[in-house]
Amino acid sequence: MLTVNGLSKAARITPDAVRHYMRIGLLVPSRDPKNGYRLFDDEALKRARFIRRAKGLGFTLQDIQTIFSYADNGRSPCPEVRAIIQQRIAENRASVTELGELLERMEDALERWKSMPDGEPDGDEICHLIESVPLGR
Amino acid sequence: MLTVNGLSKAARITPDAVRHYMRIGLLVPSRDPKNGYRLFDDEALKRARFIRRAKGLGFTLQDIQTIFSYADNGRSPCPEVRAIIQQRIAENRASVTELGELLERMEDALERWKSMPDGEPDGDEICHLIESVPLGR
DNA sequence: TAGAACCTGGGTGCCGCACACAGGCAAGGA
């Protein structure tokens, strides 16, 4: 049986993460009657490692909740898992695209600014560099 | 003079965003003594539009605070602006890379899973699809 | 005169933790 710190080391996550997972119900400890310490069994260790793996694949903690509730009710989570990851892949593609477009705007701006002098405060503009950039729709 | 809603329309942001910017001190309204309504002048409208532009370039609200405080003290924010955007560009590149790597892992996993059957609960594994994935370091 | 549409303040929720506080408990050495 492991304490919070012990579990955090065995599963290679921070103690704060362990506490967080407890708070949201992903990990449920028992108690040492002697001192009230939380104790985690092998099942909890398995879960903690699973969480680490799943997070590394882009599953959210909510997703992992869902997966656990399937498993806890004796049903296979696999079909859901396939569906969820497709969803997350789509979201991820969208945000990569979006971030890439932002990055391009940023680089363009920096480049254009190279040939522009710094402005002096004139009570009319806040920063002419930024104000020289066209508004996105 | 514009109310919250009026400003939100003139600057093309949501009323909730206007309220948020007020809360964190980016926009400071005066008051209509008749009814206590918040009133925004042209200066505030200029600021609201500036916020929209700067956000579109990847500046955080904190960055914008900094820029405003330069301008408010009669100093040119331009050198800071150049420094900040370089910083944000670097961060953005890092997260694009990171997200891209995550996306790759996700796609690889989905692909491998195509040739794997759904598992049935056996009390040993939670989801063999996910557990078949190697741990990242 | 009624209803719609606006306004006010304040609070909560999202995501995944990180950090901090104040105090209790356990095990070692001087």
Added chain:
DNA sequence: TCCTTGCCTGTGTGCGGCACCCAGGTTCTA
């Protein structure tokens, strides 16, 4: 025996950038 060190406990707050909701007051329009 006391002191130190290092674990543990519960609780609360902060991050970014809003979105949403509540309960109630005000203003405009038909």
